[in-house]
Amino acid sequence: MWICASVAAVEGLVVASVFMASAMLYHFILLQTAFQYFAAPLYIAFSLLIGLIYAGFSAVAASRFLDGQRRRDTTLPFSFFSWTIAFAAMLMIAFLAGVVGDLSRVSLTSAFLVGVPVVVVMRSLVQSVLSQQISQGELRFQKIALIGERELVLDFLLQSDLWRHGHELTNTLYLEDAMRDGAVAAENVAAFARAALQQGVRYIVITGDIAHINDLDGLISDLKRFSLNVVYAPAIQKNRIEFLDVVPIGPNRTLRVLRKPLSDGAVLLKRALDIIGAGLGLLALAPLLMITAALIRLDSPGPVIFRQMRRGFNGQPFSIMKFRTMTVTESGFAMTQATRDDARITRIGRFLRATSVDELPQLFNVLRGDMSLVGPRPHAISHDDELSAQLAQYAHRQRIKPGITGWAQVNGYRGETATMAQMQGRTDYDLYYIDNYSPFLDLWIILLTIVSPKTRRNAF
Template sequence: MAGTLPAPEAITAFARRCIEKNCQHVLLVGDLNDLQAIETIVDPCRPYALNVLLYPARGFERLKVDLVDIVPLGSVNSVRVLSAPLNDMGHLLKRSFDIAAAGFGLLLLSPLLLAVAVSIRMTSPGPALYRQERRGFNGRNFYILKFRSMRVMETGRAMRQAQVNDPRITPIGRFIRRTSIDELPQLINVLRGEMSLVGPRPHAISHDDELSEKFELYAQRQRIKPGITGWAQVNGHRGDTSTQDKIEARTLHDLYYAENWSVLLDIWIVILTVFSPRTRQNAR
């Protein structure tokens, strides 16, 4: 890390190339005392599921500190300064739970899904389903599936959030939004591997960009797959993000989930999603 550091934009581009090449580790070689340089490099990497490791150039024998998180990397030991939320076993367990739960859910709910699709087609012109581009895991974009609840379909990157008594929402749309039935087609996104059953709710691309500018930690939500439901939603932080307090509350709940994930936590969140009235709080 000696010499002039690259600009944050260049480090961000490098991190994205690492993700595109399925790289899991970034190794920094430098001085442990140069904390500012470490942070300058680590910060642009935080939105991505990367392990950032530090190898002290002067060796550990000269250091009089107790390094807790030392990771073997090849023939050397490195200090982990940023870790991905899930390890390989965590990814396997979470993916297995997603496939089992989403497959069972689609099978069990197929009569309801068919009835809702028919009701939408019969009560307003347009398709029953629509796709909209969202930002997902490690910043990769995908198209989310939803039941159409409005008279308009904003399928691009920009989208205007629903408001109280929004005239764009159809009568059947108001019902399926309040009960979250409009989100059920995302079980297909889960089977595709684009989403997880539980995780941070993905926002439209334009909202993502705007919220990232308002709260520096916001982009770190994409270090784990987006979900149909999440820790923020079951704690009442759903819907409106018009104030800084609401943005921060949702983001901090999502980051707590990413850092404390377990299969049991996923199961608990699914149970709360179905039975807790707080989950439907602020639904519009």
């Protein structure tokens, strides 16, 4: 697709320029190297190489973006990791070619560090432009054709706003007009398909009453001779259900309406990363944990570790561990949510909450399997029951293990949920994370948890 190729070319050229510019600035400005002593052909070759490798990742990201993943949130970490992988691949090739020693380590390091914000900003800018053009109907990159009864086709078009999603309708075949002797004429279907192919149609959409789906067998058979994607859109006026894909159950083909957020392989990978991350974290943070425990003991009477019942994976309750930051230790079955300037927060507790150090004992929850490093934040059981009653989608967060940090938290939805807008915002971000989970996204969230000021914006 020309859009993917254009995006790949632009992003590849930019990263190649970053690599080359870093080398030239270092050699010509800092070292004041004479041009004849500058390995220009070598740097140009590896600039083009890293640009080409990154362009490949860029084309894949653009294709995914155009195929329906039009939110920018999760593609930004992919740009960071794509840049890292492209850079590592370039270094590996230089090593195998025996010329890695001819490349300046300072220029390589500066090129990588400068490239990180460049690729993230560039990806964000490209996708912002594409999103705006798509939503305004200025960019229609996918041509489709429609088949169905006149009334159902019109309903589909009225409900879909195809032009706001990058689609362009080229052909329409009304079944009433294609009938002959009580059946859809094969020659009419063939003529329609040929006309669609000539106009560059990628998908033919058949819409109809799902109760009559078996009646479409002949129509679909007539389309099999053509190299086209044919999809079926059930005409459902009320309580519309999203059909995700088709799953074979025995000899039957069933329509999936819900999917487990994580495959079995993803569950194993996420658990392995949790164990490694939590284990290394506890080892590295052991001095901080001991100092914090001592300060809590000296600051106010009460236990160092505070346990509270929270609702976790699949709605199962578990006991969460935190450093005590308040003068009370509520069970979780009945509690009052902390507010800004809450008098119950201790002196050391205010600092621990602002810096999230109070959450570190949850690394033990991760090792125990109650939690993950990244996931929706769990709430106390009484609070969870209250939010579930007020917000229909809230309980959907429990389809994945709760986390020490999460996508909602790094986007500023942390702390008190006093308004419906705060509840809805946190829930939306958590559900988006569940639907778009990847190991790369987890690593990106952990990175943002450490460096992003949004993570601590509502901490109190």
